[in-house]
Structures are given as structure tokens and as C-alpha cells.
Amino acid sequence: MVHANIGGAARGNWLKNSPGYQFLLVFLLSLNFGIVFFDRQALNALMPFVQPELGLSQTQIGLLAGGLSFSWAIAAFFVGKLSDSLGKRKVLLILATIAFSLCSFLSGLATSFLFLFAARLLMGAAEGGVMPISHAMVAxxxxxxxxxxxxxxxxxxxxxxxxxxxxPVVLVAFATAFSWREAFYLAAVPGLISAALIWFLLKEPEPMAAEEAAAGGAAAEADISIMDALKVRNMWICVVVGVLMVAHFVTTWAFMPLYLTEVKGLDPSTMSWIMGTLGIAAAIYSFSIAGLSDIIGRKPVMVALPFLSVIGPLGAMYVDGSVMLLAAVFFVGWAVNGVFPIFMATIPSETFSQRHHATVLGLAMGSCEVLGGVFGPPIGGMLNDAFGMESFLWMLIVLGVLSGFVAMGLKETAPAVLARRGQAGAA
Incomplete structure (x- = not known):
């Protein structure tokens, strides 16, 4: 039987932590995951420099992005479970941080597609466990x-x-001044600094006592299986939308820098600032869209924003002459990034009982990455090789439209909206 979410546990290590320490923890984990994405996005931003030297095809560019997503997803499943088993979250987080930093350095040594592909696989394996461990520490x-x-x-x-x-801004500037290899070496440094800060400033979370783990009778019932979770409408819709939207995200970053330089004729510096617009937009929307969904509901934003996302690829194809206008179009279209926490975490956690959260959140995050992130970029690359560089943009439009239609089947879970409707619990 699937139960509605009944809220957060009343017990936890947080009772022993000062507000200052809690702020420090979140700050360092956010910084660390930012460095993870700094390293992950490095190849995308540097692709206009890397592609001609290594002679990469569009399909190979897609495989590089998809390969990292595959090893990332596998590591997310297994490293998270390993941290639960060992109870050594801080140590594993530090090891993962050092490992992905070294893999960034390794990327700078690449002399062929296979070398670079192996380096990106290793990087995905190192980075994949960072977010599950971080979420567990915050929880x-x-x-x-x-x-x-x-x-x-x-x-x-x-x-x-x-x-x-x-x-994109820093690495492209560094690659222009020196080379793309030195830019990868630069990308490796922040992770080592972050690992040192975590080691000296954060403490290892204490394992939860058995009586706390069993509080509320949670230990009395078995966890639901993945197949049981997928029988719930909101769960399979979140998985399907997640696969489509992660494919949209990863494919955008894999090919848009190259499209802007090769097809639109922008210089690498201008391209880097336009792509940087997506980062600013995503940072703003990650809070504003989540807050809006608290007020008007999860379903309206989950339906509307994927449809709005089509203006980004359309702008890339048809906006000429004005860089500022193109950046503004990208900024508006990238509002769709604000729904990612909603389908990955918020709706699943509001649809299921708290004791099932580990299963359903792992299912939502892992399936999005392993299906959308792995298959999206190679398909986009093959379409580009076969039909031209604009093909991936039409693929993005299709992904956005399909996501909007699928999201129409969601059942509302926002507590404020349900309260206004006189409903006691989540769908």
C-alpha cells in the first residue's frame, strides 16, 4: 500500500547542530556540487577548441556527454547505498571530490576520442555519488x-x-589565452580545495540510532519495490518527464556552444557569455519556480514551462544580429530548469510516505540520468551528422512539447493547494 507523505521526522542529528553549522554544511555542499558541475560542463564549453584538434564527429560529441551521464547514474545508485552501509558519508564525499578533480586533469591529457571518452566515464563514476551523499547529509x-x-x-x-x-566564461577565456588542455588543468584545482575544506570544517554525520530509525513504525513495513512505485501515476509521470527533460538539458549543453560558434558565427567569448545566461537563469528559477509551485501548485508549472522552453531553440535558429536579444530569449526559455527539483524530488516526496522516499527519489533521479542523459546526446549527435547542425534544436522542441503533454496527467500534491481544495493529503 502506498501512503501519503506525512512530513519530516522529528528526530535527527540536526538537534545537536547549531544554525551556524547547518548553514556552513549547506554552503560547502552547494559549493562542492557547483565544482562538480564546473568540471562536468568544462568539456561542453571547451568543445569548439577540442573538436577540431581531436577531429570529433557530432556523434562522438554526443557519446562523450552520454557516457558521462551513464557512469554518473550507475555511481549515484551504488555509492549512495555504500554510504548508507558504511556510515562514512564525509570520507566517501571527500574521496569522490578528489577523484573527479583528477579526472578533469586527465581530460586535459587526451589525445584521441577513446582517451577522452575513458576520462569522462571515470569522471562520471567519481561525480555520481556526490549528490546522493550530500542530500543524505542535509537530511x-x-x-x-x-x-x-x-x-x-x-x-x-x-x-x-x-x-x-x-x-563557460572562465574556461573559454583561459583556453583562448592558453589552450583547452590548460583549461582542464585549471578546472581540476577547485575540487581539491573543496575536499580540504570539507575535511577540516565538516564532521562525519552520526549513524541514526536503531530506535530513531524505527520511530513511527517505519521499520515495521517493507520498502516498496520500483515496480510498485511505478504503478502510481505521479511516479511514472515524473520519471517520463524527467527522462525527456534531462535529455533536453544535457543535449542543449552538449551542442549549443558548437552551434553558436559554427552556425551562428559567434566568437568563443561571446558564446561563453550567452551560455552563461543559462546558468544565471537556472539559479534564479530554481528558487522562484519552486516558490511559485508552492502557491499555484506543482502541476501548472510542470505543464506550462516545458511548452515555454521551445522558445530557446527557436531563438537559436531565428534570432540574428542581436546578441542581447538572443541572451534574453535563452533566459526566458530556460525557466524550464526550475521544474527539475519538482519532478526529481518534490512531487515524489509529496506522493509517497516518508519511509519510501529513498526508493522513489533514487528512482526519479537515477532513471532521468541513465535514460535521458545517456541516450539524448548521442541521438542528437546522430541527427546532426545525418541532417545538419539544426537537427538537435528540433529535437529539443519535441522533447519540451512531449514533456508538457505528459505532465498534464499529474495529480496535484502542493499542500497549500490541496488545503484550499479541502483535501487532507497528497494525491
């Missing part, structure tokens, strides 16, 4: 009254500001 160490905001900041703020905004 146990931060006051439940601020847990939603804390997890949103940990996942979205640093990743968008550092990975989506700062990475």
Missing part, C-alpha cells in the same frame, strides 16, 4: 523546517552559478 544534519530550502540550495545554487554560468 540528517539540517532542521526539517529548512530542509527543503537547504536541499534546493545544495543541489541547485552552486551547480548553476559555478557550472552553468562561471564554467
Amino acid at each position: 540528517s544534519e539540517v532542521d526539517p523546517k529548512r530542509r527543503g530550502l537547504a536541499q534546493g540550495v545544495a543541489q541547485n545554487l552552486g551547480s548553476n552559478l559555478l557550472g552553468s554560468f562561471l564554467a
